[in-house]
Amino acid sequence: MGEPQVKHDVFQAIADPTRRKLLKLLADKEMPVTMISGHFPMSRTAVSKHLRILSEAGLVKERRVGRENRYRLDPEPLVELKRWYGYFERFWENKMAALQLLVESDDPVE
Amino acid sequence: MGEPQVKHDVFQAIADPTRRKLLKLLADKEMPVTMISGHFPMSRTAVSKHLRILSEAGLVKERRVGRENRYRLDPEPLVELKRWYGYFERFWENKMAALQLLVESDDPVE
DNA sequence: ACGAAATGAAACCATTTGGTTTCGTATATA
DNA sequence: TATATACGAAACCAAATGGTTTCATTTCGT
Numbered sequence: 636m637g638e639p640q641v642k643h644d645v646f647q648a649i650a651d652p653t654r655r656k657l658l659k660l661l662a663d664k665e666m667p668v669t670m671i672s673g674h675f676p677m678s679r680t681a682v683s684k685h686l687r688i689l690s691e692a693g694l695v696k697e698r699r700v701g702r703e704n705r706y707r708l709d710p711e712p713l714v715e716l717k718r719w720y721g722y723f724e725r726f727w728e729n730k731m732a733a734l735q736l737l738v739e740s741d742d743p744v745e
Numbered sequence: 746m747g748e749p750q751v752k753h754d755v756f757q758a759i760a761d762p763t764r765r766k767l768l769k770l771l772a773d774k775e776m777p778v779t780m781i782s783g784h785f786p787m788s789r790t791a792v793s794k795h796l797r798i799l800s801e802a803g804l805v806k807e808r809r810v811g812r813e814n815r816y817r818l819d820p821e822p823l824v825e826l827k828r829w830y831g832y833f834e835r836f837w838e839n840k841m842a843a844l845q846l847l848v849e850s851d852d853p854v855e
Numbered sequence: 856a857c858g859a860a861a862t863g864a865a866a867c868c869a870t871t872t873g874g875t876t877t878c879g880t881a882t883a884t885a
Numbered sequence: 886t887a888t889a890t891a892c893g894a895a896a897c898c899a900a901a902t903g904g905t906t907t908c909a910t911t912t913c914g915t
Contacts, residue, residue, distance in 0.1 A: 646761075649756055650757050652756075658833070662833065679862080681904055684863095701861090702913065704863090723772065723820045763873090790876085814892065860911100860914095861912080861913095862910085863910090866907085867905080872902085873899095875896100876896090877895085881890100
């Protein structure tokens with residue numbers, strides 16, 4: 636019983652650029668740690684720690700398969716982000732109308 | 746010429762809960778620093794440093810009026826946030842449909 | 856049975872972060 | 886003019902962050 640006691644929340648989790656890249660990488664593919672770390676200019680252990688933080692925030696799920704640990708995105712906690720953002724939508728009136736068009740076009744960011 | 750050279754980006758800026766509260770506080774009201782800091786259990790100087798970070802990220806605008814420095818929300822950089830999570834929306838298909846309803850209802854978060 | 860692969864835990868380190876208190880300066884007001 | 890108010894800069898500090906290397910454990914493939 637009691638709260639889920641998450642150590643890192645979504646906002647903290649996505650604050651780091653490496654972790655944002657991790658989420659994109661794991662968005663459509665499930666991958667084991669060593670393969671994941673091949674995409675980053677740091678040690679496997681460092682990547683592993685980032686994955687841990689993402690996992691604490693609920694943004695990735697891990698699945699043990701033999702000796703490897705496979706990770707995959709779980710986008711569900713991003714809803715909190717969307718809600719938070721949604722609160723502010725009421726505050727930009729005219730200014731945002733133009734920029735909204737930019738958002739609608741879905742060229743990838745980062 | 747050259748990039749705007751922002752020290753703190755939006756993701757870092759909103760990672761801290763105090764700064765998220767600041768944004769909500771300044772969403773519809775322009776306020777001077779001392780009045781703002783009255784809403785937080787820390788020194789005026791500490792609040793001032795948070796405001797500086799938000800300012801670097803472009804999320805607040807400051808305006809000098811006499812001896813006071815008035816701050817107000819500028820939501821424009823939040824568009825980057827929307828674009829970012831917008832990328833992931835294509836990855837939550839069925840699961841998100843239900844939660845979407847929650848988002849649409851606008852009870853305040855935090 | 857044995858060696859290699861996959862991983863996390865632990866200890867360690869430098870830098871950043873979030874807070875403090877003190878001080879100087881500009882502006883308002885009595 | 887003198888005093889009080891509003892604020893940021895600076896120096897400082899403890900804890901968190903993001904990285905490293907080393908080591909032990911589990912599992913796979915000969």
